[in-house]
Amino acid sequence: EDEVRFQLVQALxxxxxxxxxxxxxxxxxxxxxxxxxxxxxxxxxxxxxxxxLEHYQQKPDESLSELAFQIRWRSxxxxxxxxxxxxxxxxxxxxxxxxLRDSELRFHVRxxxxxxxDEALDKAxxxxxxxxxxxxxxxxxxPRDDGLIGATDEMPDANMSTASSD
Numbered sequence: 001e002d003e004v005r006f007q008l009v010q011a012l013x014x015x016x017x018x019x020x021x022x023x024x025x026x027x028x029x030x031x032x033x034x035x036x037x038x039x040x041x042x043x044x045x046x047x048x049x050x051x052x053l054e055h056y057q058q059k060p061d062e063s064l065s066e067l068a069f070q071i072r073w074r075s076x077x078x079x080x081x082x083x084x085x086x087x088x089x090x091x092x093x094x095x096x097x098x099x100l101r102d103s104e105l106r107f108h109v110r111x112x113x114x115x116x117x118d119e120a121l122d123k124a125x126x127x128x129x130x131x132x133x134x135x136x137x138x139x140x141x142x143p144r145d146d147g148l149i150g151a152t153d154e155m156p157d158a159n160m161s162t163a164s165s166d
Contacts, residue, residue: 008032008033
């Protein structure tokens with residue numbers, strides 16, 4: 001038993017090392033194993049992953065594509081019995097929209113009524129581009145180019161001199 005315990009203790013890494021502190025250094029091997037099973041039981045991990053999925057928020061430096069990946073990855077951990085298509089429709093889409101950091105972006109994506117995460121991602125990327133462009137223009141107070149043919153901010157000098165010579 002000492003050899004098994006030694007091997008087990010050597011294999012512990014990260015948060016699992018807390019088992020030694022909780023159970024005590026002199027705890028029997030079976031008590032240590034029982035603690036680890038309870039702590040890292042599949043059901044407990046699923047609950048933790050579900051909680052992370054429900055409360056996941058886009059990080060400040062996280063792109064929309066990275067966010068979609070994180071949502072899919074976390075969803076697969078929680079709902080591994082569902083097919084990717086079922087998860088996409090049932091879980092991923094709502095989790096993605098809820099996780100969007102920008103409330104205005106979240107609002108506009110919802111208005112588009114996407115049916116899948118891929119569709120939501122596509123729409124979110126376009127809306128994010130438009131919102132950022134609009135915010136930048138407001139911030140810079142740059143005159144807007146409406147794309148109208150011949151539209152300029154000033155009257156040409158030739159027209160002014162023609163009008164004054166009449």
